[in-house]
Amino acid sequence: MPIYMDFHDLPDGVSAKHVAEMHQADLEIEHKYNCRGLTYWCDEKRQTAFCLIEAPNQQAVLDLHQNSHGAVPQRIIEVNDTIVESFLGRIEDPKKSKNTSLNIINDPAFRTIMVVKLKHKVLRTSSYDILNAAIRGYTTSIKTLTSEFHGRLVRQESNTFLISFDSVTDAMQCGVKIQEVHNCVITPDLEFKIGISGGVPVAKSEGLFEDTIKISDYLSDIVNGDFSITEDVRDLYEGENQNISIPENKAIRVLSSTDVDFMTHLMAYTESAWSQTTTNVNDFEESLGFSKSKLYRTMMHLVGKPPNIFLREYRLNKALGLLEKQRSNISEIAYQTGFSSPAYFSKCFHKKYGILPSNMYTS
Structure with missing residues (x-):
């Protein structure tokens, strides 16, 4: 049977004890709806609760809640239990506390999400072995530090790491240590970036x-800087550490909510239009509602690149991924990634990565 997670926006005054009573009410009649309540998370501070329920469909979840306690969720999504455990650490109720008849769980589902990315700046064949050895070393260090700071490695794809932390402080300290490992080793052909949001x-x-995840991914991908976090993460860190600021000497860039909104809108449009050969800077201006000069200033501030260079390098990064899989020929990849001709694609690729795309098949 599918597993669903729902979201409840709790009214003022509802406590963890009230949520525990609601969970117990669900368990008492769940059999009537062919459901099985697995567990829940309650956050008194943020006034939110999330239930994890095995059920035949979403309507069964709604009917169960409606008839057990009347608190209908604002949102329900289908989830994978393994992924839930990777992010949140459990998929069942924790053991009851001693000497209590009601299992009160005041355990927030809020998580701090870190994305770490390692990218080749150039593709010199002579340096492949050295870079791959460095990447293996970084991978070991990232996994070790994740465990040391109580994080959970949710996913590793290629050279991208997705990590979940219960604590903002653990996430920040882990990120700083990962950055220090990179700074201790000279790898000029490797780009190493970290993004953290919550x-x-x-x-x-x-x-x-x-x-x-999207915000952390964007922070570790397009923002100008090696270590970027949201304003909310900074505030939470200072709240957990008695208003002690994040380490200023670590070159950690903090994005305001305005910057995050722009970044999100920029990437939403880019991801929808990058493969079309007709997409150009004018389309970005129209989609984002910015004048040419304002878009240029905003892009240079946030990304460190003008719009035309940003779009070209985004396409080149997509092309690199396709070339590494070696499933299409160069002409096909050129057109698939929005370039007007294979010749222009090869010229741009060589300028960025130092080799022609045709050399990717022989390296």
């Missing part, structure tokens, strides 16, 4: 923590 498992998107 959020809840069920929001606007369909996937678990999808909105938060």
Whole structure:
């Protein structure tokens, strides 16, 4: 049977004890709806609760809540239990505390999400072995530090790491240590970037923590700087550490909510239009509602690149991924990634990576 996670926006005054009573009410009649309540998370501070329920469909979840306690969730998504455990650490109720008849769980589902990315700046064949050895070393260090700072490695794809932390402080300290490891080793042909944001498992998107993951991914991908966090993460860090500021000497860039909104809109449009050969800077201006000069200034401030260079390098990065899989010929890849001709694509690729795309098949 599918597993669902729902989101409840709790009214003022509702405590963890009240949520525990609601959970117990669900368990008492769940058999009537062919459901099985697995566990829940309650955050008194943020006034939110999230239930994890095995059920035949979403309507069964709604009917169960409606008839057990009347608190209908604002949102329900289907989830994978393994992924839930990777992010949140459990998929069942924790053991009851001693000497209590009601299992009160005041355990927030809010998580701090870190994305670490390692990218080749150039593709010199002579340096492949050295870079790959360095990447293996970094991978070991990232996994070791993740465990040391109580994080959970949710996913590793290629040279991208997605990590979940219960504590903002643990995430920040882990990020600083990972950055220090990179700074101790000279790898000029390797780009090493970290992005950290925080959020809840069920929001606007369909996937678990999808909105938060996207922000962390963008921070570690397009923002000008090696270590970027959101303003919310900074504030939470200072709140956890008695208003002690983040380490200023670590070159950590903090993005305001305005910057995050722009970045999100920029990437939403880019991801929808990058493969079309007709897409150009004018389209970005129209989609984002910015004048040419304002878009240029904003892009240089946030990304460190003008719009035309940003779009070209985004396409080149997509092309690199296709070339590494070696499933299409160069002409096909050129057109698939929005370039007007294979010749122009090869020229741009060589300028950025130092080799022609045709050499990717022989390296």
